[in-house]
Amino acid sequence: MTRVSRLAVAGTCAVAAAAMxxxxxxxxxxxxxxxxHRIELAGGSPVAALAFAADGKLAYAAAGDELQGFEVATGAxxxxxxxxxxxxxxxxxxxxxxxxxxxxxxxxxxxxxSQRPLRVRSSVAVRGGxxxxxxxxxxxxxxxxxxxxxxxxxxxxxxxxxxIAVAHLQGAPAQMAGDGxxxxxxxxxxxxxxxxxxxxxxxxxxxxxxxxxxxxxGLAVDPVGRRLFVACGNGTxxxxxxxxxxxxxxxxxxxxxxxRTVFAFHPGGPGGWKGGAFIAGDGPGLDAIRMNAFISxxxxxxxxxxxxxxxxxxxxxxxxxxIAIAPREGSGATGSAAAVGESRQESxxxxxxxxxxxxxxx
Amino acid sequence: MSGFMNRLRAAGLCxxxxxxxxxxAHAALAPWSALAGKTVLFVxxxxxxxxxxxxxxxxxxxxxxGLVVHTVDAAAPASDADGTALIVLSSTANPHVLGDKYxxxxxPVFTWNTYDYPNLGLTGPVLHRDFEVIxxxxxxxxxxxxxxxYGANVTSEISRTVGLKAQLFGTLYLEPETAGWGRPxxxxxxxxxxxxxxxxxxxxxxxxxxxxxxxxxxxxxxxxFYLGDDDFHLxxxxxxxxxxxxxxxxxxxxxxxxxxxxxxxxxxPPAMPAYDPSALEATLRHAARGRKLLFVExxxxxxxxxxxxxxxxxxxxxxxxxxxxxQSDPQTMAQGQDLVIVSGTCSKWKLANKYxxxxxxxxxxxxxxxxxxxxxxxxxxxxxxxxxxxRESDDPAENYLDIVGAxxxxxxxxxxxxxxxxxxxxxxxxxxxxxxxxxxxTLPNEPQERAIFGYPxxxxxxxGFxxxxxxALLPLDNPTYDELTPQxxxxxxxxxxxxxxx
Numbered sequence: 001m002t003r004v005s006r007l008a009v010a011g012t013c014a015v016a017a018a019a020m021x022x023x024x025x026x027x028x029x030x031x032x033x034x035x036x037h038r039i040e041l042a043g044g045s046p047v048a049a050l051a052f053a054a055d056g057k058l059a060y061a062a063a064g065d066e067l068q069g070f071e072v073a074t075g076a077x078x079x080x081x082x083x084x085x086x087x088x089x090x091x092x093x094x095x096x097x098x099x100x101x102x103x104x105x106x107x108x109x110x111x112x113x114s115q116r117p118l119r120v121r122s123s124v125a126v127r128g129g130x131x132x133x134x135x136x137x138x139x140x141x142x143x144x145x146x147x148x149x150x151x152x153x154x155x156x157x158x159x160x161x162x163x164i165a166v167a168h169l170q171g172a173p174a175q176m177a178g179d180g181x182x183x184x185x186x187x188x189x190x191x192x193x194x195x196x197x198x199x200x201x202x203x204x205x206x207x208x209x210x211x212x213x214x215x216x217x218g219l220a221v222d223p224v225g226r227r228l229f230v231a232c233g234n235g236t237x238x239x240x241x242x243x244x245x246x247x248x249x250x251x252x253x254x255x256x257x258x259x260r261t262v263f264a265f266h267p268g269g270p271g272g273w274k275g276g277a278f279i280a281g282d283g284p285g286l287d288a289i290r291m292n293a294f295i296s297x298x299x300x301x302x303x304x305x306x307x308x309x310x311x312x313x314x315x316x317x318x319x320x321x322x323i324a325i326a327p328r329e330g331s332g333a334t335g336s337a338a339a340v341g342e343s344r345q346e347s348x349x350x351x352x353x354x355x356x357x358x359x360x361x362x
Numbered sequence: 363m364s365g366f367m368n369r370l371r372a373a374g375l376c377x378x379x380x381x382x383x384x385x386x387a388h389a390a391l392a393p394w395s396a397l398a399g400k401t402v403l404f405v406x407x408x409x410x411x412x413x414x415x416x417x418x419x420x421x422x423x424x425x426x427x428g429l430v431v432h433t434v435d436a437a438a439p440a441s442d443a444d445g446t447a448l449i450v451l452s453s454t455a456n457p458h459v460l461g462d463k464y465x466x467x468x469x470p471v472f473t474w475n476t477y478d479y480p481n482l483g484l485t486g487p488v489l490h491r492d493f494e495v496i497x498x499x500x501x502x503x504x505x506x507x508x509x510x511x512y513g514a515n516v517t518s519e520i521s522r523t524v525g526l527k528a529q530l531f532g533t534l535y536l537e538p539e540t541a542g543w544g545r546p547x548x549x550x551x552x553x554x555x556x557x558x559x560x561x562x563x564x565x566x567x568x569x570x571x572x573x574x575x576x577x578x579x580x581x582x583x584x585x586x587f588y589l590g591d592d593d594f595h596l597x598x599x600x601x602x603x604x605x606x607x608x609x610x611x612x613x614x615x616x617x618x619x620x621x622x623x624x625x626x627x628x629x630x631p632p633a634m635p636a637y638d639p640s641a642l643e644a645t646l647r648h649a650a651r652g653r654k655l656l657f658v659e660x661x662x663x664x665x666x667x668x669x670x671x672x673x674x675x676x677x678x679x680x681x682x683x684x685x686x687x688x689q690s691d692p693q694t695m696a697q698g699q700d701l702v703i704v705s706g707t708c709s710k711w712k713l714a715n716k717y718x719x720x721x722x723x724x725x726x727x728x729x730x731x732x733x734x735x736x737x738x739x740x741x742x743x744x745x746x747x748x749x750x751x752x753r754e755s756d757d758p759a760e761n762y763l764d765i766v767g768a769x770x771x772x773x774x775x776x777x778x779x780x781x782x783x784x785x786x787x788x789x790x791x792x793x794x795x796x797x798x799x800x801x802x803x804t805l806p807n808e809p810q811e812r813a814i815f816g817y818p819x820x821x822x823x824x825x826g827f828x829x830x831x832x833x834a835l836l837p838l839d840n841p842t843y844d845e846l847t848p849q850x851x852x853x854x855x856x857x858x859x860x861x862x863x864x
Binding site for chain 2: 194207208211212246295
């Protein structure tokens, strides 16, 4: 593993984006975030999941059967733990002095780890199929384990690991998000809708259609729980008012088949955006939706990337957005030198820690 | 033999009449399935359209509704509408290019081109008075107000299909938007308005053969809608769990209102009734059989006593079982009755508030009781008034009415325009009902002074009163019944027939 720390400024990315304008179907201006660290990972396994500790001081990456901890401030490695299987999803909570949850695909288990030091504390078997996603809801002391293969979401007690209930899904579940107030949303690529689950009963209570937004995969909800950010395969993103189930904003993004979405208020610190949703996957780059006001959104810019994004996490505490990048399939290890100002031609598995330019709205 | 033949003919007539339904307040909507495959002419600004705009979205939506969309620009000839089921006019089309080319087209028009409203005769010609477009640039504060509509009419087919209530609803999603309003003429029906002001109509309609604001007659249905260039996608709707929330479902109705108003426009209008007093009387005779009617009059009336006697005789002759009550008799007289008619001989002072809330249909022949009957507001000579009463009215005596709702059975098949109602000029009363009323006639040159109108059952009347049964105003001052022309008599019968037709 090598680490390159350099506090790139927003201008770096702007130049990079401009250089990529021909090959990347950029839909907006340059993303006003710069590279705080570039962390290269040895081993070649793509990063399946990223998570921040609640205080924003540590970040975790799951690659293959390794769980790695990093100091957010420096990008320096802080810990390494072996898992009994390939970790497919991570979540973090402040419970018990800081807990990291890791979903293992095969055998299907959920690991409970202490964060300082990073150690496996316990584990439980997971029913409902091999896990594919993990979500922690602090207000509910709940963990939601999604299985796309098993078409299910299992609710567990985040303290005991006890399974409480399972919701069975139809179609093709993709990313899930929760509002922390008893509602879970699951993107459904097969039905062009967001399935809505009542977490008390773990039962579906409806579906929100995603008009003009086909094959939704990426999904995030703001911490208030009233805005859903949806990324769709046809190059469209939606902002949905959850109280009405109404998609009131439609924005262009880059086309991709498997996208993830994350959202945070003040993602670049208090002087930056009021809020931002970030979208990336197997497309050519990273897109952002900027929250101007609670009812006003605009394209926040895009950033061409040298590979596909396999994981993302954002932390307002850390004031950073981390994205894990792996070589595109079939593309070898090549990438664009211009992409995000990276000086190296190869695009091995690595993590980019992005920070807002701060000091006023980008 | 001739007696036998008469009985035979009567039996045949009765059999025929038995198949006749009493007049409905409004014509039913066609199901979507009946409109599938119909062609819509969608007129936009084409290459000259302002951007951004939602025309592409609208076209796709219409196609999703099963319609075949033929898009043309504003300069296209009106003949492009030949054979189409509906013309849809976008606000992106330049109204000066559109002109009045579709005004006389016997194809329904659904438009959100507010500036084109006067060209179509939907409103008067004066900007800000007759129509207006509110936009965030010119009218930033008002552009928030148009995010809220008010259910002005709750009984039209559009209103009932949408579930429109006499309350606020969300028109467009939550950011200041562009929206237009119009002030339709008395032949129009205001479905929803802005700020609770019916002369700022957000959604309004004209039935075929209704009189337009400019005096012309609607050759087919017309609908004005509040949209701007690029806010179709912001028409409110509730999805997912919110769709199961009754409050949200009745709030977020913008898209449903659009769809339903469009469907109404494309639906077949009711058949225009023919002017045939004999057939009308025969129908009324059939409907009157077995019905009990309370006629409330001033029994010691001088001037109008004879006319009252003739009214009662006519009603009895039709087959009603008529009970005559004095104005001072208690309202309990209405118990067991099917219809109440309040004579113009009654004193407003003596009748007081009686019969206003009876649960059976009611006709008032006295326009000055419009306030007590909840027909209009309380401001005398503003909300209701009269022509021709010495020392009580500045307006001259009148004996003509202007038929503006010829499409309704209440109009007796009379053609739109002036009709001689009484033989000689005299007192004629009027009122300004709420938008739920179906307006049949106004005083000539006084479009705001509505002489004949009816409220359907469930209509929102003045003061928040909800009509427990049909209500109608037919202005017959004390002796006027005896002075009715044949057309006036036909209007009398038509109003009675409509009012008992719940």
